Every structure is written in C-alpha cells, then in structure tokens.
Amino acid sequence: MATMTRVFVARLAGLSVFDPLGDRVGRVRDVVLAFPATRRRPRVLGLVVEVAGRRRVFVPITRVTNMDAGQVVTTGLVNMRRFEQRPTETLALAEVLDRGVQVQEAGQEAYEATVEDILMEPERGREWAVTKVYVRKGVPSQGGGLRRITGRRGETRLVDVADVTGLHLSASGQGAARLLESYDDSRPADLAEVIHELTPQRRVEVATSLDDDKLADVMEELPADDQIEILASLDVERAADVLEAMEPDDAADLLSELPQDRQEELLQLMEPGEAAPLRRLLTYDDESAGGLMTTEPIILGPEATIAEALATVRQEDVAPALATVVCVCRPPLETPTGRYLGIVHIQRLLREPPHSPVGSILDKELEPLDPEDTLGTVTRVLANYNQVCMPVVDADGHLLGAVSVDDVLDHILPEDWREERHEESDEVIRG
Template identity: 50%
Template sequence: MSATRVFVARLAGCAVFDPAGDRVGKVRDVLVVYRKNDPPRVVGLIVEVPGKRRVFLSIGRVTSIGNGQIITTGLINLRRFEQRGGEVRVIAEMLGRKVRFNDGSGEASIEDVSIEEQEQGEWEVEQLFVRRPKGASPFSKGQSAYVTWREVSESARTGEAQSAEHLIATYSELKPADLANTLLDLPVARRQEVAEELSDDRLADVLEEMPEADQVEILGGLGDDRAADVLDHMQPDDAADLIAQLPEERGEHLLELMEPEEAEDVRMLLSYGPDTAGGLMTTEPIIVSADATVAEGLALIRRHDLPPALGAAVCVTLPPYEAPTGRFLGIVHFQRMLRYPPHERLGTLIDQGLEPVGADTSAAEVSRILASYDLVSVPVIDEKHRLVGVVTIDDVLDYLLPDDWRSHPEDEDEVSKRATARAQLTTGSIPIPTSGRRAGDGTR
C-alpha cells in the first residue's frame, strides 16, 4: 500500500524496484522546486544505481512508496544526474536550514521534511520537523515541533553557513566510498561545508576514496592546522599521494604541522618514484617477532580499523618492529595461522617461497608478482634487507585504473543499453527519449 505522507530522512537508502520485482537502485535524496506562494513541489528522486551512479527518477514514475521500498512504472533513464537551477535537494541542502516562525516566536532548524501526495503523481512538502535552539523562550530548551510549510519562512543571514549536522547524521552509516560519492554529487559550496563538519578520521577515510583533484580542492578549503590533522589520520601512502599534488610550499608546511612520526613516513614515501614499489606501498603493515605466537598474530589482524588487505598476512622481522625494521625474515599468511595451535611460533610458519621486492621495483613488476602468485600483498625491503612497507592489491588497482575511475565506473552507454533491454523484455515498454523533460516522463 502506498503512503500518502512520508518523511524524507526515512527514504534515504530505501530500495527502488521495477514492476517485475527487480531491484534497480536505492534512494539517496529527494528533489524539490520552490514555488512563490505554495509549498515546494517534489519533482523526483535521486537514485543510486549499480556502478555508484546517481540518476534522476521522476516522481511521476513512482507508483508506490511504503514498507521501506519504492515501486516504479518501469524504465529508468540512466543518464547521470545533474542538478538544475532552482532544484533543491532535501537531505543535502534543506536539512539543517534555519527557519523563523511567522508568528514572531523565534527561529528553529529543520531536522526532517515530510512530503505528501496531493493527487496521483503529485507530491509536495507538507510538514517540517523542527527544533528550536536551546534556551529559546517561551519554550523549553531544544524543544521540537511539527509545523506546516506556511507557518515558517526560511531565514539565511548574509555570510551564515548552513548547518551540515543533520546531513552528516543522515549519512552516518554510509561506507567511506559511498559517502565520498555522495559528497561529489553535492554543489561545491555544500560539499566543502559538509567536509568541514566531518570528524578528522571520517574525512580522512572519505578523502582516500576520492579522485586526487577533488582531494586537493577539499583540502585547499581547510585551514592548515585542520588539513594537517586530517592528513595525520590518512594512510601514509594516500597522504603522500595527496601532498604530492599540492604546491610545494604548502605541502612542506603541512608536513611540518603533522605529527612527527606520521610526517616521517610520508616524507619517506615521497622520496620514491610514484611508479615504484616504494611509491605504492603503505608503511604500516602488521610486524611481529619470530617468537610471537599464532594467538598473538590472530589478535593483531582482528583489529577493527585494519584494512582487509593488510590483515591477510603478518610480517616477521628482527627488532625494531616499526618500518624501517630490523632484517626482514618473511611473512605468515592468516590462513596458515588458522591451521596451527595458538601457541605455535610464527617464525616456524614463514612462507619460504615468497620473495620480497625492492623499493625501486617497478609498479608493473609488482603487479605481475601479485597476479602470478595470487597474492593480496607483497613485502618491500630496502638495500639493507629491512622491511619498509608492503604493497597491497588495492594500491596496485589504484595505480592501474584510470584517474577518473571513481566518477566513471563503467561506460554509461553500455549500462543504459543493458537496462533498457531488460526493461523492454520484462515490461514490453518502448525506450524513452533522453532529451528534455516532460512532466512525469522521467527524462532529464
């Protein structure tokens, strides 16, 4: 059964299905246009389809909203979504905005927005869930309320930034890669505002999933102290790649502001060529002594914040146990640890057939080794046979894939052709023209 009133924040992440019951994507936002005297009108949904692409779904093509899912009439235009002038994203741009009560009783911030179906295929903003600031009189501090659109007016003071708190809360469960894609879809000013509100570690994770040009843009909008704090939380290899894209003077200044240990790792990585093992590696593998036990090794790879590729093996060295270490002895794969009792010494389980690579080994050769021996990572040593890092499969993929792979994950024409063919086979529909947009036809 279709709902006639829905709160937008609850729509985020809802699955979208075609009439045949096939899932075509999930909702990321609701698009509205403002009107002079009437509440904003809903024009459509922003839907994420396979390939992390955002597309536009006209509200006229939605036949049902309810039970955590949305049903469409069938064919979806897979042209990449581009926001037009006058269009406003509810989650990304309205939540957190300040409104003032028309009766003069003060201000509040929008925490959620409800949309209501007026007639078949026609939806508009109906109510706002707002919260007054703490200490607002005559109400108790932080009191929330439901108000209609006509009871309030938006208030934006010159130079006042729109709060990103509610948007961040809405997307709190997104993985870093998905949040990165979401931010890249936002208007530039809003993207920077949200980035500034994210915690240092969360922003670091998100930046690692962005193209370098976008990383540089966001970091350029941060103050030097904040930028250095974010770089401290990034993987050293990612931080080095980002600093390498900055003007030399600012890059050096940020290195001076970073924590000394983190900056030292980044400086070492910057000393290697970008197309070598040294340039690709991360300097934070799991390093243990030969006397460490299987139980100790397994405890280390269970760390929640450890990337899966780094948890696939532990490196065994002589002291010291931080890169650059003492003499490298070998690695122990986690699968082998699982086959032995907890008290077994890791020094006896070293993979004798795996040779480390030198820091100056070419990226092409590292790729060949990983592919030839079905490895997830390969250790990197210096001229003194000390472990300086490991190259993981994700490092190699980042190197091999084109620079814009995140924003163009696959050819859009091929995606559109496959989806169109499937829709025609299941529903017998005729392809929709892709130029212009008519009311309710789903095209942009």
C-alpha cells in the same frame, strides 16, 4: 492514495523500496525537489533510490503508489540509469535539511531558524509538493549547535512553506547532521561518492562535519581535486590531524599534490612519529614500489606465535589486503625495521598449531620488492606469484613497507576512474 496524505522527508531516508510484486528494489536515499519561479510550493520530482551495486537511480514521484512508515511501493520497472542531479534540482536531505532560513508567520515577528524536516503532500493526480517546513528556532553557529534568536532555546515549529524564505538558497555554515545520519550504515567509498556529487560548497560543509577518523577514511576514496579542496577548507591544525588519521601512502599522495611550503607546514604540525613515514614516502617516485607502499604493514618478531599472528590480522582496522601476509623481522618492529626475515601467508597460519612460532613457517623464497621497482615490475610480481600484498625491502635488508593490490589498481586505472559513470541508452524523464 488514501494512505499517502502527508510524508515527512527525513522519515523516508533508508526505507525499502518494493515493486508491485513485492520484490525489494532498493532503499530511499534522497528526495528530488524543484523550486519553480511561478509557484510558492516546491515540487517533488521523485526519489533517489540506491539499488544493487550501490548505484543511485531516479524514481519519478508519479511512479510511487504508496509511502508509509515502513516501505515505498512503485509501479512497474525502475529505470537503472544512474542518477545525476541537474542544475535546476535540489536534494532535500543533502541540501535542504539543516539549512538556515528566515520565517515570517502571519502576525508574528520574523525569526531565523534551521530546517529540521519538510512535509510533502499529494496534489492533483500523482504529483506532490512541499507544503510545510519543520524548523527549529536559531541557526547553526560556527562552533556547532544553535545560536539563540528568540523564544525558548531550540523551540520547534511546523510552518507553512510560503512563510519560509531561503529554503532553496545555499548559505555558508549549513550543517550536515541529517544527511550524515541517513548514511550511517554506508562504507567510506559510498559516502565519498555522495559527497563528490554535491556542489563544491555543500561538499566542504558535509565533509568537514565528519569526525577526523571518518573524514580521513572518506578522503582516501575521493578524487585528488576533491581532497585538495576539502583539505584547503580546514584550519591547518585540523588538516594535520586528518592527514595523521589517513593511511600513510594516501596521505603522502595528497601531500605531493600541495605546494612545497604547504607540505612542510602540515608536516611540522604533525606528531614526529606520524610525519617521519610521510617524509620518507615523499622521497620516492609516485609510480615506484616506494611511492606505492604503505609504511604500516603487519610486522611480528620470529618468536610470536601463530595465535598472536591470527589475532593481529583479525583486527578490524587492518585492511583486508594487508591482512593476507605477516612480515617477520628482527626488532625494532616498526618500519624501517631491523633485518627482514620473510613473510607468512594467512592461509599457512590457518593450517598450523596455534602455539607454533611464526619464525618456523617463513616463506623465504618469495623475493621482496625493491623500493625503486617500477609500477610495471610491481604489477608483474603480484600477478606472477598470485599475491595481493608484497613487502618492500631496501638493499640493507630493512623492511620499509608493503605494496597491496589496491595501491596498484589506484595507479593503473584511469586517473578519473572514481568519477566514471556507466552510460545506459535509456533516458530518464523528469521535469
């Protein structure tokens, strides 16, 4: 225990966790605290560790034998039951850092501050407690940054936890910079899971701290109730901007959950070119090819070369499923297009000379979907022809969009599939 005397919580974020044999178990994502009414110092219950499969599990602090600048070492096996926060527990990174508090040091005037970090130290046995709080004078203002209270702007202090009031009390306007820093390397779906598990107030605070593009990516991965909750918390102009940044089919699905007058208000604030595809999507049944499709497939003219097509599908912002096919059409090359000619599969692109035109290698035998085709029909077509993406064409031969397998899975899985948790028989004991 000699090497484990003082640990700042923020420095644990992302550290690798190893078992006694030196095998990597996962990485630290948060620290679980409890604020007992009978004592001044918050207890450290354990660590939230992300293991293989992006599963977050709980490791009791009594099973941690070493924590230093580079790693965390535990004793024995890690219980793989998924971590679920209890009402009496507080997450240090997710809920405490960036929180506004009151500080009253002995012999000094009280001041408001923002929590930058917290220091934990071992007590008896292998138990730990929060002993100090690293604060920055000033509290977050509505426009971001700090509102000056006293002393030099942004002055920092390491104060005793007993001198801090409001450490475990949620307050409006709390920032989320520290939490988001610890998830910089996460995919939108993983960050969405973290946000979903927060309290409603904290969920909104964290989500709205993201920039528009990142928030749009995360919104696409959240359950509908969370999407509506977050969208309602935004001012109407920003809500319209986020909808513009979302994939058209996801944005249309979200709009369809809103009252008609709210839909129209947001559509009116969007750029006409961004609103028009959403208006078209909203005219289709949710479980039809038209309702499932995105209006932004990859589209090229027949004279485009193989090299151009490959450069297009390699673009980072193109979804993997959409990148499997190139739709070839007469101009204009935006949906709804001129006459649809056929598709080219990415594997065929890889086998042809780079200078050849895509119009010379069209697959014309694969019949496109009709916008009125049902979900069942779409699913059978994808399965029968081993496709992950299919074009949607109207009766006049205009390309309207494309349906990808991820759009179909979203509709054939149970409505609460994003919220399902694997249940294991083992119990996690912490308290």
